[in-house]
Amino acid sequence: MDKVSRFLMLVILFVSQFKTIYSQNQEVLDIGNRREIFIDYYLIEKLSNVSLKMNTPYPGECVLKFDKPWEGKYSGYVTLIKDGELFRLYYRGLPTSGKDGSNIEVTCYAESTDGVNFVKPNLGIYNIMGTNDNNVILANDPPFSHNFAPFIDTKPGIPSKEKYKAIAGTSESGLYSFVSEDGIHWHKSSNGPILKGYEFDSQNVAFWSEVENKYVLYFRTWNGPNNQFRWISRTTSKDFIHWDSPITMDKGDAPWEHIYTNQTIPYFRAPHIYISLCARFVPDCNALSEEEIHSINVENKYAHDCSDVILMTSRGGNLYNRTFLEAFLKPEIGLENWVSRTNYPVRGIVQINDSEMAFYIQKHYALPTAHIKRYILRLDGFSSLSAGSEEGHVYTKPIKFSGKNLYLNFATSAVGYIQIEIQDINGNSIPPFSLDNFITLKGNRIEKIAEWKGVSDLGSLEGKPIKIHFKMKDAEIYSIKFNR
Incomplete structure (x- = not known):
């Protein structure tokens, strides 16, 4: 292995270890089974082609x-x-x-x-x-x-x-x-x-x-x-x-x-x-x-x-x-x-x-x-996570929850959609809750359960630090809530 290859491997190893240490030191927000409305940046770690939008009564x-x-x-x-x-x-x-x-x-x-x-x-x-x-x-x-x-x-x-x-x-x-x-x-x-x-x-x-x-x-x-x-x-x-x-x-x-x-x-x-x-x-x-x-x-x-x-x-x-x-x-x-x-x-x-x-x-x-x-x-509609005609992504901060099911208040256009992935605090998908397995959300619902190819029970993750990744297009998410 030449010097350049060894140097690149060391860089990759350092970045990986730094990311793990950083993730472990991040504050974990315990949201229990509270409803969280998207009215501030409390839950949000990163937005890409998605914005917080104030809605008009x-x-x-x-x-x-x-x-x-x-x-x-x-x-x-x-x-x-x-x-x-x-x-x-x-x-x-x-x-x-x-x-x-x-x-x-x-x-x-x-x-x-x-x-x-x-x-x-x-x-x-x-x-x-x-x-x-x-x-x-x-x-x-x-x-x-x-x-x-x-x-x-x-x-x-x-x-x-x-x-x-x-x-x-x-x-x-x-x-x-x-x-x-x-x-x-x-x-x-x-x-x-x-x-x-x-x-x-x-x-x-x-x-x-x-x-x-x-x-x-x-x-x-x-x-x-x-x-x-x-x-x-x-x-x-x-x-x-x-x-x-x-x-x-x-x-x-x-x-x-x-x-x-x-x-x-x-x-x-x-x-x-x-x-x-x-x-x-x-x-x-x-x-x-x-x-x-x-x-x-x-x-x-x-x-x-x-x-x-x-x-x-x-x-x-x-x-x-x-x-x-x-x-x-x-x-x-x-x-x-x-x-x-x-x-x-x-x-x-x-x-x-x-x-x-x-x-x-x-x-x-x-x-x-x-x-x-x-x-x-x-209901919950003061503001929302809003994605336009280009696909966007939302990543939450590390959270802990109580319950076994995730419910959303959301709306999409006829061509819009929402997909959800559950990740560990390092941003890795937790099987079987991947984007590929998610049953895409379309429609306009005040309360709709999130499902992954017939699986909706998140009880195995209750009380553990996770992140949520939303992939969305021409859609609004007003709130989320974990329930039993």
Whole structure:
């Protein structure tokens, strides 16, 4: 053997050993049997001719108009809760503009059995504008109707009388906690503020995190250069009474932008992933001419700013992922969609049938036509692994799973396809789970099992480090999940 051949053999041996050592030192992500949606790069090691693509929701119906005398064109800060088969809406009613936290503000309630046709029940709790026939659940207690934000407490063992919780308050009052047994009749659960010393001049939101095993509260702060940007901080609590020192959310490499509402919530099909449909606020956007402002008769102070919806995510802790910097939902055609504080997302994402989910947007703020509109997405369909007309490949990082079957939420064109290979951490195919043996996926399915020539049982690999290789063309993969 000559010197050149020996040198090449040594190089090959070195590279092989280095690759083995590197693979053995790689972190192995234990995903258990969680559903993983492709909304960030958490699972992805390498992409070739495949990209992470943010998907576009399609518009649905106007589901509610702020048309009661105590509601009006300045209504806002809306929360949607799916409570069993009932959809519950909570929102601020405000017929005239003025100082935040005024005595004019009330908290209103509406409900629906289908998420489209909402009814405003006459609750008879308060006398508002001379009548008890109204849908008001909180009044005459400023400033708490300004931004009353409820949620269902899913903490195990919580007493029924505390099933529903809420937070509300401004910088002057601090944030207070409220509880309810039925979601209609509310009272304060704290003698004083649970958190104070911050602006809170937005919709501040909380929930029980089953992954972090504690309450999490996201609230308005001002940060960035010279503290000039509306932004978000976070605090946590084990008992909803005593809260840790707040920390500012990290935006990663994203630019500083005004985030007016954050609406952070656990995704109901993958609660370890928090979805934040945010109102991105652009001061002095000036999308409308003076003539156009006069034509829609909007109050001047609401005529020059504008907003759209962006998508942020988090896997707990103080980091928001801005995988996509562009708008998730752009303002629609119509001058009314370009005024200040319109296009603000409702807090809440809900399943509406076997294949779709919905979120809701507040439209036409400061105008007589103010209303809430529904938008629809495929389940898990915020974004996807997307391959075009040229064949592409996706390689995951090393993972461990629990279960024996792999399920995909995917869609292909008529000529598109998806094939899957299970590899060891060195990238070698594990028989019989090779590309050649895989039964090619075509179609459009929310849940489809992966099979290799009659074999779908991956139980022999449970708990062992593996990689997944997807080969795809003209196709989308929205999520994966291992099941028993």
